[in-house]
Amino acid sequence: MKAAVLEAFRTPMKIHNNWPDPKCGPEDAIIKVAANGICRSDCHVCDGDWEWIGLQPELPAVIGHEFCGIVEEVGANVKNYKVGDRVICPFIFGCGNCSFCHAGQQNVCLNADLAGFGCSGGYGEYALVARADLNLVELPESIGFVEAASMGCRFMTSFHGIVDQAKVGAGDWVAIHGCGGIGLAATQIATALGANVIAVDINDKNLEIARKMGAVHTVNASNGDAPEQVVALTGGGAHISVDALGIAVTCMNSLMSLRSRGRHLQIGLTTQAEKGFVSLPVDIMVARELEFIGTIGMQPRRFPAMLNMVESGKLTPGEMVTSVIPVDQAADVIESMHGFGNVGTTVVEW
Numbered sequence: 508m509k510a511a512v513l514e515a516f517r518t519p520m521k522i523h524n525n526w527p528d529p530k531c532g533p534e535d536a537i538i539k540v541a542a543n544g545i546c547r548s549d550c551h552v553c554d555g556d557w558e559w560i561g562l563q564p565e566l567p568a569v570i571g572h573e574f575c576g577i578v579e580e581v582g583a584n585v586k587n588y589k590v591g592d593r594v595i596c597p598f599i600f601g602c603g604n605c606s607f608c609h610a611g612q613q614n615v616c617l618n619a620d621l622a623g624f625g626c627s628g629g630y631g632e633y634a635l636v637a638r639a640d641l642n643l644v645e646l647p648e649s650i651g652f653v654e655a656a657s658m659g660c661r662f663m664t665s666f667h668g669i670v671d672q673a674k675v676g677a678g679d680w681v682a683i684h685g686c687g688g689i690g691l692a693a694t695q696i697a698t699a700l701g702a703n704v705i706a707v708d709i710n711d712k713n714l715e716i717a718r719k720m721g722a723v724h725t726v727n728a729s730n731g732d733a734p735e736q737v738v739a740l741t742g743g744g745a746h747i748s749v750d751a752l753g754i755a756v757t758c759m760n761s762l763m764s765l766r767s768r769g770r771h772l773q774i775g776l777t778t779q780a781e782k783g784f785v786s787l788p789v790d791i792m793v794a795r796e797l798e799f800i801g802t803i804g805m806q807p808r809r810f811p812a813m814l815n816m817v818e819s820g821k822l823t824p825g826e827m828v829t830s831v832i833p834v835d836q837a838a839d840v841i842e843s844m845h846g847f848g849n850v851g852t853t854v855v856e857w
C-alpha cells in the first residue's frame with residue numbers, strides 16, 4: 508500500500524508506495540482509510556515525545572490516529588461489521604476483558620492498543636482496528652469522511668471532556684485555553700450545551716475561528732494576563748476552564764481563570780518541556796476548592812449522543828477543517844506545527 512512512514516524520530520515521514528498492508532486478525536477489521544486528521548499529537552509522536560508515559564511507537568511505523576473510512580476486510584469472528592460499512596475508528600482500542608471495558612469505559616482500558624502504535628494507522632492507505640466489534644463506530648451516511656476524521660480523536664475527546672467529565676451546563680462560563688482542533692471543538696460543544704465560552708489563544712486568526720464556533724468573548728494571551736482578563740469578563744472567574752493545549756503556561760492560566768469551586772479540565776498531554784509534570788498552585792486549589800479533571804478519548808457507546816448533534820447541525824466538525832491535502836503533504840504540515848502558527852485543522856484525504 509501507499510503510506511507516509513515514520514522511519515526515525517525528529518525526521519519527516521517519508522512516502523512509500525509498497526509498504527506492507529496491515530494483517531487482519533480474527534477479531535479485527537482492515538479499514539480503507541478515507542480521511543485522516545492531522546493532530547498535534549502526530550507532531551509529538553514524530554518527535555519521540557511521551558516515552559515518559561510509554562507512548563512511543565516502534566519504528567518504522569505508519570502513525571495517524573484520527574481516521575475514518577470503509578471496512579475493507581473483517582476477521583472470521585467479527586459479527587457487527589461487514590465489508591463496505593462506513594466507520595469511525597476511535598483511537599483507543601479496548602481489550603474487552605478488563606474491568607473498565609466491562610463497565611463500558613474502553614477509553615481507559617488497562618490493555619488498550621492505540622491506532623498508529625503497533626497497529627498500522629491513518630497515514631497508510633489501509634489501517635487496522637483491533638477487536639472491531641468492540642471498537643468501531645458506524646458513521647451515518649449523512650456525514651462526510653473529511654468531517655468525520657476528527658471524530659476519531661479531537662472532536663470525541665472534546666465531547667467526552669466537556670460533556671461527561673467537566674459536566675458543562677447551561678449558563679456556565681467556560682474559558683478555553685488554546686484554540687487548535689481540541690479547543691475549537693470544545694468551544695462549539697460547550698456553546699451547544701448553553702454555556703458562555705471565552706476562547707483564549709495567542710493567534711488572532713484562531714480566535715476569529717473560535718468566534719465562528721460560538722465563543723462570546725476572545726482573549727489574546729500574548730500579554731501574559733489571560734487569567735485576569737477571564738476573571739474580569741466573568742465577574743469573578745470561569746465555572747469551568749480547559750487546558751486544550753498541554754503546556755505549563757496554558758495549564759496554569761486555566762487554573763487561575765477559575766472562580767471558587769471551579770473545575771479545570773486537562774485535555775492536552777504535555778510536551779518535552781514538561782515531560783508530564785507541571786507545577787500547580789496547590790494552596791489556591793485547596794483554598795478555592797478547585798477540581799482538576801483529566802479526560803482521554805471517548806468510548807464507542809457515547810458516540811450516538813455526539814452523532815445526533817452532528818446530524819442535526821448543532822455540532823459541525825467540518826467547519827474546523829481549513830485545508831484538505833493529499834498524504835504526500837502531511838509531513839510538511841506536521842513539521843509546521845512546531846511553531847504554533849497553524850490555523851484551524853488539516854485533514855488528509857485518501
Ligand SMILES: [Zn+2]
Pocket residue numbers: 546547548549572573660661
Ligand atoms: Zn489526535
Ligand SMILES: [Zn+2]
Pocket residue numbers: 601602603604605606607608609613616617618619
Ligand atoms: Zn480493557
